[in-house]
Amino acid sequence: MLEHALQRDRMFSVTLIKPSCPEWRAPEDFFHFATIGLIRACVDRGDGTSNLVLQGLHRVRFASFQQETPFPIARIDIVESTKTATVESEALGEKILELYRKLKRAERQLPPKVDRYLAQLGDLEMLADLVASTFVDDPLRRQRMLEESSLNQRLRLLITYLQDEIGSAAV
Structure with a gap:
């Protein structure tokens, strides 16, 4: 292949x-x-x-x-996303960055350039894809995100999954 x-x-x-x-x-x-x-x-x-x-x-x-x-x-x-950048989208993106910082403190060490890259990333779709592929361990959850066409719904799913990952890291 x-x-x-x-x-x-x-x-x-x-x-x-x-x-x-x-x-x-x-x-x-x-x-x-x-x-x-x-x-x-x-x-x-x-x-x-x-x-x-x-x-x-x-x-x-x-x-x-x-x-x-x-x-x-x-x-x-x-597969194109149905994305309409809204105030909600921006707020969801900020929440993802907040959870990313918590995960980093909890257990995952990433190079400083990742922080710089994420801080400058203006594309919420790319943010969701990068953070999900790095921090969501369950492949079925990543699959669910992949199949979701609504950007806001993908961001909401990612927030839920990251909160679960943070809960698992604390145990």
Whole structure:
């Protein structure tokens, strides 16, 4: 699969297998919302695995499948957010930054450049994606956020999940 992507457009997508399936056999076994990324770097480890640097590009939905074996190849639709920047959006973003600071103090050490980046980040969609991928441990919760089209609802979900993570870190 990786070789196929590297020989073509360097695009790669990974999605979550549904909890009811121990392993995938057909497209129905995995979630159809994912992210697509551009392979920026690939280093072969010599044991049949590779280290990748992926640049996330878009949230996508698998529309249909051109191929299922030996690995799926999908036609995709880009998933756009329904985002209307409102006073509520800004307030939700501020709450996420507040919770981020609490999580950092509780247990997670991140480089100072992450603080600077988040402080300057004006795109609430990117803020939600970055903080969720870093601090939300439950893959089904991350999947729920990925599938949510409303930016404000994604921000609200993230706040709930971060509050749960803070509660877990305190135990």
